[in-house]
Amino acid sequence: MKAKIIITPKKAVLDPQGKTVQNALAHMGYSGVGAVHVGKYLEIELDGADKESARKQIDDACHKILSNPVIEDYRFEIE
Amino acid sequence: MLRNVFGHSARLLWHKESSLGDANAIIVPGGFSYGDYLRTGAIARFSPVMEAVQTFAANGGLVLGVCNGFQILCEAGLLPGALIRNRSLQFRCENVFLKTATTNSPYTNQIPEGKLLRVPIAHGEGCYFADEETLTRLRTNGQILWRYVNVNGEATEESNPNGSLDNIAGICNERRNVAGLMPHPERASEAILGCADGMLVFQSLIHSLEHNLLAKAA
Numbered sequence: 001m002k003a004k005i006i007i008t009p010k011k012a013v014l015d016p017q018g019k020t021v022q023n024a025l026a027h028m029g030y031s032g033v034g035a036v037h038v039g040k041y042l043e044i045e046l047d048g049a050d051k052e053s054a055r056k057q058i059d060d061a062c063h064k065i066l067s068n069p070v071i072e073d074y075r076f077e078i079e
Numbered sequence: 080m081l082r083n084v085f086g087h088s089a090r091l092l093w094h095k096e097s098s099l100g101d102a103n104a105i106i107v108p109g110g111f112s113y114g115d116y117l118r119t120g121a122i123a124r125f126s127p128v129m130e131a132v133q134t135f136a137a138n139g140g141l142v143l144g145v146c147n148g149f150q151i152l153c154e155a156g157l158l159p160g161a162l163i164r165n166r167s168l169q170f171r172c173e174n175v176f177l178k179t180a181t182t183n184s185p186y187t188n189q190i191p192e193g194k195l196l197r198v199p200i201a202h203g204e205g206c207y208f209a210d211e212e213t214l215t216r217l218r219t220n221g222q223i224l225w226r227y228v229n230v231n232g233e234a235t236e237e238s239n240p241n242g243s244l245d246n247i248a249g250i251c252n253e254r255r256n257v258a259g260l261m262p263h264p265e266r267a268s269e270a271i272l273g274c275a276d277g278m279l280v281f282q283s284l285i286h287s288l289e290h291n292l293l294a295k296a297a
Contacts, residue, residue, distance in 0.1 A: 009163075012210065013163065013208055014163065014166060014206065014208065014242060016164055016165070016166050016167070016168050016242070017164060017168065020168060065117070065121060065122070065125065066117070068118055068121065068154065068161055070153075070160060070161040070208070070209070070210075071161045071163055071208060
């Protein structure tokens with residue numbers, strides 16, 4: 001199994017990286033580009049076949065260490 | 080610095096140690112632990128020694144985090160909020176002025192009223208962030224210890240090197256025994272370093288310890 005995790009900055013948090021990328025895209029002539037949010041993508045390989053217990057473990061890990069709930073949101077899927 | 084400048088006994092604790100020994104206070108220093116991977120302080124916060132630091136803090140022990148140490152204490156939940164990338168996206172390495180917001184803490188009690196501290200910063204992720212509710216609580220409880228200011232002591236946007244909310248440079252917890260700041264007072268604690276303003280932070284800490292120890296002895 002594999003967990004695919006996406007971590008993004010919360011909307012209320014300043015995201016200077018996203019802002020800089022947004023400005024660069026506009027500068028390059030891409031039209032209609034709105035707010036950009038730069039986050040993280042993690043892939044974690046998992047032993048076993050029990051998706052439900054994997055889901056619980058990954059959710060716990062996301063909450064405790066992989067993301068910081070003060071500044072980030074996360075979502076993931078198990079494949 | 081505590082040993083050589085102040086003549087106090089101080090020792091280094093390795094991150095794999097699980098005991099703090101007979102320490103009276105803990106200083107968590109800066110230093111890009113674990114390469115700042117994942118997030119600053121995110122992995123260091125789970126070092127074996129941090130479990131002992133958590134217990135120490137829970138028992139009222141004095142814990143001060145500087146720079147990466149501040150980030151670690153926030154990640155560990157010992158201090159509210161988080162430190163994110165500087166608004167300028169630049170690593171900032173320069174001297175700043177700090178204004179002490181309250182002398183009512185173990186880390187500020189020896190700082191004269193109105194005295195600005197000139198101390199260096201050296202960080203890429205020192206922008207203090209907390210939600211509005213947390214900020215209000217920090218202000219109400221007097222938990223903001225230092226703000227970035229200009230030479231006239233005004234907290235302006237130009238004097239804010241990283242985009243921190245409310246120009247916050249350092250805070251303490253509600254119980255006031257745990258504190259953190261992004262600037263480096265230890266790098267400005269001897270005249271030969273160009274400035275010794277940072278000494279006041281450690282003099283406050285030492286004063287608090289002696290005061291408490293005397294109280295206990297009596």
